[in-house]
Amino acid sequence: MKKYLCVILGIFCIGFTTIACSNSIESGLANSKPTPQTGDLVQVVGGLLPDYSLDDLINVSDNIVIGYVKEILPAQKGIRKESGSSVIYTDVLMEPQEVLLGEAAQEPIMVRIWGGKVGNEVDMYENEPVFTINEQVLVFISKFTSVRAENSNEYQPYYRVNGGILGKYNVRADRVYNEITGESFVITTLKNKVALLK
Amino acid sequence: MKRMIGGRIGFLIVLVLLISIFPTTIVMAYSIGDYHWDAAGTTYDISSLPSNWQTQVSAAASSWNGSGANFTFTSSSSSVNDLTQEYRPDDSSIGLSGGYYIYGTNHWASCWTIFNTRYSFSTDGSSGTYDIQSVAVHEPGHWLKLNDVHFWPWESKVMYFVLSTGTLRRTLQQDDINGINAIYP
Numbered sequence: 001m002k003k004y005l006c007v008i009l010g011i012f013c014i015g016f017t018t019i020a021c022s023n024s025i026e027s028g029l030a031n032s033k034p035t036p037q038t039g040d041l042v043q044v045v046g047g048l049l050p051d052y053s054l055d056d057l058i059n060v061s062d063n064i065v066i067g068y069v070k071e072i073l074p075a076q077k078g079i080r081k082e083s084g085s086s087v088i089y090t091d092v093l094m095e096p097q098e099v100l101l102g103e104a105a106q107e108p109i110m111v112r113i114w115g116g117k118v119g120n121e122v123d124m125y126e127n128e129p130v131f132t133i134n135e136q137v138l139v140f141i142s143k144f145t146s147v148r149a150e151n152s153n154e155y156q157p158y159y160r161v162n163g164g165i166l167g168k169y170n171v172r173a174d175r176v177y178n179e180i181t182g183e184s185f186v187i188t189t190l191k192n193k194v195a196l197l198k
Numbered sequence: 199m200k201r202m203i204g205g206r207i208g209f210l211i212v213l214v215l216l217i218s219i220f221p222t223t224i225v226m227a228y229s230i231g232d233y234h235w236d237a238a239g240t241t242y243d244i245s246s247l248p249s250n251w252q253t254q255v256s257a258a259a260s261s262w263n264g265s266g267a268n269f270t271f272t273s274s275s276s277s278v279n280d281l282t283q284e285y286r287p288d289d290s291s292i293g294l295s296g297g298y299y300i301y302g303t304n305h306w307a308s309c310w311t312i313f314n315t316r317y318s319f320s321t322d323g324s325s326g327t328y329d330i331q332s333v334a335v336h337e338p339g340h341w342l343k344l345n346d347v348h349f350w351p352w353e354s355k356v357m358y359f360v361l362s363t364g365t366l367r368r369t370l371q372q373d374d375i376n377g378i379n380a381i382y383p
Contacts, residue, residue, distance in 0.1 A: 038302035044231065046340040047294030048333055050317070051360040082285045114289070122301070126346060127291060127359070144288035160288045166360070167290075180348050 031132040034117040061140040063102030075116020077150040088123040090116040112158040129168035140167040228377030231343035233304035239270035241277035258334035269382040295340035
C-alpha cells in the first residue's frame with residue numbers, strides 16, 4: 001500500500017513541478033497576448049471561423065512561411081479603410097527561414113494580429129493566434145492594406161494569419177502542430193500539397 | 199492475504215479519486231468566461247440587417263430564450279447592443295462578437311455582433327454559403343459569455359469554433375444549454 005501511494009505521490013510531484021516550471025518559463029517571455037490591469041476597459045471578442053482544412057489554408061494563402069518570432073511591437077490604435085471603425089492591433093515581426101509558398105518575403109515579415117493594450121484600453125481576441133518571442137512557427141498568411149495607424153494617413157502593408165488560430169503552427173524538427181486543434185503534420189507533406197495545389 | 203486485498207482496495211479508491219479530479223473540466227463540453235450580465239436579460243438591435251436575416255437572428259435569440267436559463271433576449275431598435283454587417287477583408291471570422299467590462303469586476307455590458315460580408319451568407323445554408331441562423335445562434339453565446347469550444351468531437355455544439363459552408367447548425371445541444379444555465383441559473 002505504501003509503495004503504491006509513494007508511486008502516485010511521486011507522479012504528482014513530478015507533474016506539479018513540470019507545470020510550475022513551464023509557467024515560470026512562459027511568464028519570462030514576451031508574448032502577443034495583452035495583460036489587463038485592474039480598472040482597464042477590456043473588450044473581449046469571440047467569433048466563428050471557417051472550417052479550413054489544410055488544403056483550404058493553402059488555397060487562401062499568399063504565403064506560407066517558417067520563421068522565428070523576432071519582436072512584438074507595442075499595440076496601436078488603427079482605423080479600418082472599409083468601415084472607418086477603430087481597432088487595436090499588435091504587429092509581430094517574424095524572421096523568415098523558409099518560404100514554402102509565395103515570393104521570398106521582406107525581412108522581417110510583419111504579421112498583424114488584432115488586440116493589445118493601449119493606455120487603459122485592452123482588446124482581447126479569442127480567435128487570434130498568440131505569438132511568443134523566439135518561438136519557431138509556420139504561418140499561413142496573406143497581405144492586406146486595410147488598416148492604417150490612427151496617427152498616419154498611409155495604409156502600410158501587413159500580413160494576416162489566415163483562419164486565425166487555425167493558421168499558426170509551432171515547429172518541432174520536421175513536424176508542425178497546432179496548439180489549439182492539436183493537428184500535426186510533417187513539413188514535407190505540406191510541401192507536397194503546396195506543389196500539387198498551387 | 200487480507201492485508202493484500204485491503205491494500206489493493208485502498209489503491210483503487212485513491213486511483214478513482216485522483217482520476218475523478220482531473221476530467222471534470224474535460225467532460226464539461228462548454229467553456230464560460232469569468233464575467234456576466236448583472237441583469238436577467240438584455241435587448242438587441244437588428245434593424246440594420248436585411249429583413250430575412252432579422253427573422254433568422256430572432257429565431258436564434260429565441261433558441262437561447264428557450265434554454266431554461268434565467269436570461270432573456272428582447273429585440274429593440276433603440277438597443278445599444280447591435281448586430282450589423284460589415285466587410286472585413288482581413289478578418290477570417292465569419293461572425294464576431296464583442297463586449298466590454300472593467301477589469302477587476304465581473305460586470306459585462308454593451309455587446310455587438312458583426313456578420314463579415316467578405317463571405318457569402320444565405321438563409322438556407324446553400325452550398326458555398328454560411329447559414330445566417332447557424333452563425334446567429336453562435337454569436338449570442340459570446341454575449342452570454344460562453345466561450346468557443348475547440349475539441350473534436352464537439353462540432354455539433356453551437357459554440358464549436360468553426361463552421362463549414364452549406365451546414366445548418368441551428369439547434370442548441372445539451373452542453374450549450376448546460377453552459378448557459380451554469381452562468382444564469
